[in-house]
Amino acid sequence: MRRKLALLxxxxxxxxxxxxxxxxxxxxxIAAVHSLEDEASSSQKEPDSPSSREExxxxxxxSDAGSSAxxxxxxxxxxxxQSVPAASSPASQPPADKPEEDPGKEEPxxxxxxxxxxxxxxxxEExxEExxEDRPEEKxxxxxEExxESGETLSITAGGRKIxxxxxxxxxxxxxxxxxxxxxxxxxxxxxxxVYTNIFRQNSQxxxxxxxxxxxxxxxxxxxxxxIGEMVLYDGKPALTTFFAISPGVTASSENVWGASYxxxxxxxxxxxxxxxxxxxxxxxxxxxxxxxxEAKLDVELVRGQEDDWFEIxxxxxxxxxxNIRVGGEDGVTTTGRNLRENIxxxxxxxxxxxxxxxxxAFEFTTRGYGHGVGMSQVGAYYCAQNGWxxxxxxxxYYSGAYVE
Numbered sequence: 001m002r003r004k005l006a007l008l009x010x011x012x013x014x015x016x017x018x019x020x021x022x023x024x025x026x027x028x029x030i031a032a033v034h035s036l037e038d039e040a041s042s043s044q045k046e047p048d049s050p051s052s053r054e055e056x057x058x059x060x061x062x063s064d065a066g067s068s069a070x071x072x073x074x075x076x077x078x079x080x081x082q083s084v085p086a087a088s089s090p091a092s093q094p095p096a097d098k099p100e101e102d103p104g105k106e107e108p109x110x111x112x113x114x115x116x117x118x119x120x121x122x123x124x125e126e127x128x129e130e131x132x133e134d135r136p137e138e139k140x141x142x143x144x145e146e147x148x149e150s151g152e153t154l155s156i157t158a159g160g161r162k163i164x165x166x167x168x169x170x171x172x173x174x175x176x177x178x179x180x181x182x183x184x185x186x187x188x189x190x191x192x193x194x195v196y197t198n199i200f201r202q203n204s205q206x207x208x209x210x211x212x213x214x215x216x217x218x219x220x221x222x223x224x225x226x227x228i229g230e231m232v233l234y235d236g237k238p239a240l241t242t243f244f245a246i247s248p249g250v251t252a253s254s255e256n257v258w259g260a261s262y263x264x265x266x267x268x269x270x271x272x273x274x275x276x277x278x279x280x281x282x283x284x285x286x287x288x289x290x291x292x293x294x295e296a297k298l299d300v301e302l303v304r305g306q307e308d309d310w311f312e313i314x315x316x317x318x319x320x321x322x323x324n325i326r327v328g329g330e331d332g333v334t335t336t337g338r339n340l341r342e343n344i345x346x347x348x349x350x351x352x353x354x355x356x357x358x359x360x361x362a363f364e365f366t367t368r369g370y371g372h373g374v375g376m377s378q379v380g381a382y383y384c385a386q387n388g389w390x391x392x393x394x395x396x397x398y399y400s401g402a403y404v405e
Contacts, residue, residue, distance in 0.1 A: 152229070154199050157210040168228045171196050172216035178243075179378055181220035184385035187378075190394040192224040193404060194241040194376055197231040201238035232395055234264050234402040241399060244371025245378050247273055248320040248351035251398065252373035256317040257338060257350075264402040267318040270380035273369070281348055282366045287356075290345070290363050297344045298335060300328035307363075311354045313337075320351040321373060338372075349373070375399065 155164040156174070163170075174195045179188060195211075202209045216224075232239045240262055242254070247270040254265035273279055285293075290310070291302045302310050309329040317323040322337025337350040349367040356363050371377075376398035384394045392404045 154196075154203055155208045156199060156213075157208045158213045162208050163213075167196065168221065168225055169216075170199065171228060172221045172224050173213035174199075174211045175224060176216040176220055177212045177214040179382075181217045181223075183382055185223055186389065186391045186394065187381045187385040188220065188223050189227045189391035190376070190381050190385075191243070191378065193227055193230050193232060193391060193395060194243050196228065197238050197241045200231060201240065204238070227391065230404055232399050232402050233405050234262075234399070239264055239399055239402045240375075241395075242372075242375035243378060243398075244373055244375065246276060246279060246349075246370040247373060247377040247380055248279075248349060248369035249273060250319050251375065251377060251380075252318045252321050252350075254374050256321070256323065257372055257374050264399040265374055266400050268398060268400060270377045272383040273377065273379050276379050278370060280366065280368050281370075282364055283347070284360075284362050284364050285345070287361045287363065293344055294327060298327055298333055300333045302328055307356050307358070307361075310356075311363075313354070318373075320368065322350050322352060 149166045149168055152167040153164055154167045154170045155162055156170060157163075158173075171192055175188065175192050178195070179191050181188070183191075199209055232241050240254075242265065249270060251268050251270055253261075253267045255261040256267075287304070287307050291304070294300065294302055294310075306329065310327065310332075312326040313322055314324040314326055314334065315322075322340075324334055325337055325340055326332055326334050327340075335344075337352070341347040341350045341352070345365065347365055347367050349369040349371065350373065351368045353366045354363060355366070376395070380398070381394045384397070385391075389397075395404050396402060
């Protein structure tokens with residue numbers, strides 16, 4: 001501040017003396033200016049390094065130190081031929097170009113304040129468009145359908161315990177285990193009617209028949225619900241609707257298998273089943289294992305070294321099924337094919353062949369079909385449905401003389 005004051009004093013002296021820009025100021029004035037500068041330097045230290053223009057102004061020995069007041073870089077420099085116009089006071093001088101403002105210099109108070117930005121007015125909320133009156137109402141999500149029921153109770157034995165429930169649920173569990181839900185719909189219906197008739201008949205006699213069960217799918221129950229309550233009847237009474245997995249090309253009569261004759265459980269042909277993947281199976285048993293199993297069930301001794309004489313099939317029934325077989329040679333015993341299959345060796349069917357391999361010292365038992373062979377063949381029903389038969393036609397074929405109602 002004092003430096004600027006000294007410069008102003010110097011300029012005022014020049015004006016008063018009427019000297020030109022090239023005239024040198026009196027020595028006393030220069031000394032006074034230097035004294036003021038030294039005093040300012042010793043009393044206050046600039047916070048930042050001075051600019052180049054201020055350094056030039058502070059040099060007392062320069063030839064143009066008092067030639068003009070500080071000006072902006074755009075002002076032309078004063079020449080030696082120009083004179084400074086006289087004035088009674090510094091205020092009478094024409095205003096000099098405004099010097100560059102220091103970055104930290106405050107704005108003059110007279111400067112109009114910046115107008116605050118106009119705050120944006122709140123936009124009015126858009127009103128929701130009114131839905132047309134004739135717009136259909138949205139339908140609520142479909143609620144899960146209630147499982148159908150027949151309103152009838154049946155009971156069976158499953159897993160060693162008696163279970164009772166709605167007829168549709170019980171029949172569906174049994175059918176799911178027997179054939180599943182991937183078979184043709186008409187084959188599933190035929191199986192359901194056979195199961196329902198069998199259970200109903202035995203429940204009427206105070207018996208809960210034994211079945212294996214599985215949890216049914218919704219699609220299976222829906223199919224079975226279409227026929228639940230229908231039965232296979234013979235002479236107006238529920239028939240004994242037995243069934244099995246695979247036939248050897250023909251079914252067996254109940255009289256030849258169980259000794260009891262039912263007019264609707266007779267032998268019928270069953271086609272195309274030889275094409276089924278599990279139609280024929282071969283099981284191999286060592287001679288020592290066969291000897292152990294047979295002697296445990298039959299009163300006979302099987303002599304090692306005479307294995308070729310251990311079994312002799314005597315006759316068949318219904319074309320394919322072994323009726324009687326001699327075990328243990330000429331001095332052995334005779335039993336039924338059914339007994340050998342079910343109680344001694346655990347074969348899949350009584351339609352079997354036997355071959356002994358002396359090199360391996362083992363017997364090969366080759367079976368055709370699977371099950372006791374009486375009533376409806378499940379795989380046979382499958383092929384019937386594939387060929388366009390409906391469930392009534394299937395049932396009335398395998399239970400000859402009976403009808404569905």
